[in-house]
Amino acid sequence: MTALLEIKQNIKRFYGQYEVYILPVLKFVLAFAYFLWINSNMGYMKQLDNIFVVLILALVCSILPVSVMMFLGFALMIGHCYAVGIETAGFMLLLILLMLFLRFSRSQNLAMILTPLSFGFGVPALMPIGAGLLGSALSALPAGCGVVIYYFIRFVHAQSAALSDPAAEITEKLKLISDGLVHNWAMWITVIAFVVVILFVNLLRTRAFDYAWRIAVIAGGVIYILVILAGDFCLSITVAMVPMILSTVISVLAGFVLEFFVFGGDYSRTERLEYEDDEYYYYVKAVPKASVATSERSIKKINAEPVKEEKKEDNVVSFSDDVFPEKNEMHTVKMPDMVSENTVSEKPQGLDKIDFEKQLEESLKDL
Numbered sequence: 001m002t003a004l005l006e007i008k009q010n011i012k013r014f015y016g017q018y019e020v021y022i023l024p025v026l027k028f029v030l031a032f033a034y035f036l037w038i039n040s041n042m043g044y045m046k047q048l049d050n051i052f053v054v055l056i057l058a059l060v061c062s063i064l065p066v067s068v069m070m071f072l073g074f075a076l077m078i079g080h081c082y083a084v085g086i087e088t089a090g091f092m093l094l095l096i097l098l099m100l101f102l103r104f105s106r107s108q109n110l111a112m113i114l115t116p117l118s119f120g121f122g123v124p125a126l127m128p129i130g131a132g133l134l135g136s137a138l139s140a141l142p143a144g145c146g147v148v149i150y151y152f153i154r155f156v157h158a159q160s161a162a163l164s165d166p167a168a169e170i171t172e173k174l175k176l177i178s179d180g181l182v183h184n185w186a187m188w189i190t191v192i193a194f195v196v197v198i199l200f201v202n203l204l205r206t207r208a209f210d211y212a213w214r215i216a217v218i219a220g221g222v223i224y225i226l227v228i229l230a231g232d233f234c235l236s237i238t239v240a241m242v243p244m245i246l247s248t249v250i251s252v253l254a255g256f257v258l259e260f261f262v263f264g265g266d267y268s269r270t271e272r273l274e275y276e277d278d279e280y281y282y283y284v285k286a287v288p289k290a291s292v293a294t295s296e297r298s299i300k301k302i303n304a305e306p307v308k309e310e311k312k313e314d315n316v317v318s319f320s321d322d323v324f325p326e327k328n329e330m331h332t333v334k335m336p337d338m339v340s341e342n343t344v345s346e347k348p349q350g351l352d353k354i355d356f357e358k359q360l361e362e363s364l365k366d367l
Contacts, residue, residue, distance in 0.1 A: 005290060008261055024062040031061035031069050034113055037120045038073060041153050042080035044160065049080075070109045077149075081156060084164045087173040088156060095152065099145045107135060108142040115146025115194075116153070122243075126251035128194045129220040130258060132201025133213065140198040144191045151187035155180045186239075189231030197224050208285055210267045217255035221248045266290040 015022055035054045043049040057076075061069040074096050082089035104112065111131050118127040127146075131139040156163065159180060163173055181187075197220045204216035225248055232239045265287040275282035 004260070005264075008264065009291065011261075027066070027069070028058050028062035030113070031072075032058040034069065034073055034117060035076060037117060038076045038080070038153075041120075041157055042077065044080045044083035044164075048076055066106055066113070067109050070113055073113065077153070084156060084160055085173060087170055088163050088177065091174065091177050092152070092156075095148070099148075102141055102145075104142045108139055111135065111139050112142040112146045112149075115143050116150040119150050123247050123251045123254070124190070125197070125221060125224045125248045126254050128197035128224065129201055129217055129251055129255045132198045132216065132220060133205055133255065133258060134262065135198075135202070137199055137202050139202075140195040143194045143198060147187060147191045147194055148181075151184055151190070152181060155184065185231070185235045186237050189228065189235065189237060192231075193224050193227035196227055210270065213259040213263050213265075214256065217252055217259060220255070221252040224248055224251075264290045 032054060035057055039049045039054065047053075057072055061072065078089050078092050078096070081092045099112075111127070114130075115127050118124050127143060131143055155177075159176065162168065162176060200223055201216045201220040204219055205213055209215075225245060228239055228244060229241075231237050232241075266289065267287060269288050271286045271288075273282075273284040273286060275284065
C-alpha cells in the first residue's frame with residue numbers, strides 16, 4: 001500500500017509540475033480517439049474519412065476547449081449522414097440542436113464525448129460510475145444524450161442501404177428513422193440505466209458514512225446489471241449476459257482505481273469535531289487523505305580541487321639608507337592593521353601652569 005501511495009503522489013506531483021504540457025497531450029489523444037471512432041462507425045463521406053483530417057482536427061482540439069471537440073464531432077456526424085441522405089443529415093441536425101438547447105457545461109460536454117467511447121471500448125458501465133463519482137447529478141442529462149447518439153449512429157450504420165436508396169421517398173426514410181429511434185427499447189433501457197446509476201452513485205458518494213465512494217462504486221455496478229436484466233425480462237430485449245457482466249466488473253475495478261487516485265481517504269484516522277457560534281452548532285467529520293512521507297533526494301556537489309588559502313600580509317613600511325644616510329642598515333617598522341587619522345597630539349608644555357581665573361578677574365577690573 002505504501003508503494004501505491006508513493007506512486008500516486010509522484011504522479012500527482014508530476015502532473016502538477018508539467019500540467020501545461022500534459023493537458024494538451026491528453027486532449028489530443030481524446031480527440032483523436034473520438035474522431036477515429038466516428039469515422040470507423042460511419043465513414044460514408046470519403047473526404048472526412050481520412051487519417052490526416054483526424055490528425056488536424058485533433059491538433060486543433062488540443063489547444064481549444066472541450067466544447068470545440070464536441071462541436072467538431074457533431075460536424076463529422078452530420079457530414080457522414082449527409083453522404084447517406086439529406087433526410088438523415090436533417091434528422092441528425094435536429095437531434096443535435098435539441099441536445100444543445102440544454103446548454104451543458106464544460107464538464108458535462110466531456111461526459112457526452114466519453115459516453116460513445118465507453119461503448120466503443122466495451123465498458124459502458126464505467127461512464128455512469130465515473131460521472132457519478134466525479135460529477136454532479138446533472139451529469140445524467142449529457143450521459144443520456146450520449147447514449148442516444150451512440151444508438152442513432154448504430155441505427156444509421158445498420159440501415160445505411162435503405163436510407164441511401166434513391167428510389168425510396170423522403171417520407172418513408174423519415175418514418176424509418178423515427179421508428180428506429182423511438183421504438184429502440186434497448187436504447188431507452190440503457191438511458192434509464194445510465195441515469196439511475198449516475199443519480200444513485202452520486203447520492204451515495206456525497207453521504208457521510210465511511211467508505212462511501214467504494215460502496216457507491218459497487219452499488220453502481222449492481223444497479224446497472226439489475227436495470228439491464230429488468231429490461232431483458234420485461235421488454236424481451238436480447239442482451240449478452242456474460243459480456244455485460246464482465247464489462248461491468250471491469251468498470252467497477254476501474255472505479256476503484258479512480259477512487260484511489262481522486263479521493264483516497266484514510267478512514268482509520270477519521271476525526272469528528274464540534275464547533276459552535278452565536279447562531280449555529282457545527283458537527284464536522286474530518287477524513288484525512290491517505291499519504292506517505294516521501295524522501296526528497298538532494299545531490300551535493302563536492303569539488304575535488306583544494307581551496308587555496310591566501311595569507312594576509314602585514315602592512316610594513318621600509319626606510320632605506322636614502323632617507324637615513326647615517327645608518328647603514330634598513331629598518332622595518334610594523335604598522336597596525338587599522339591606522340586612525342585622528343591621533344591624539346601631545347599636550348603643550350606649561351598648559352597646566354596658566355591660571356585662567358586670575359586672568360579673567362584682571363580683564364574684568366579693566367572694564
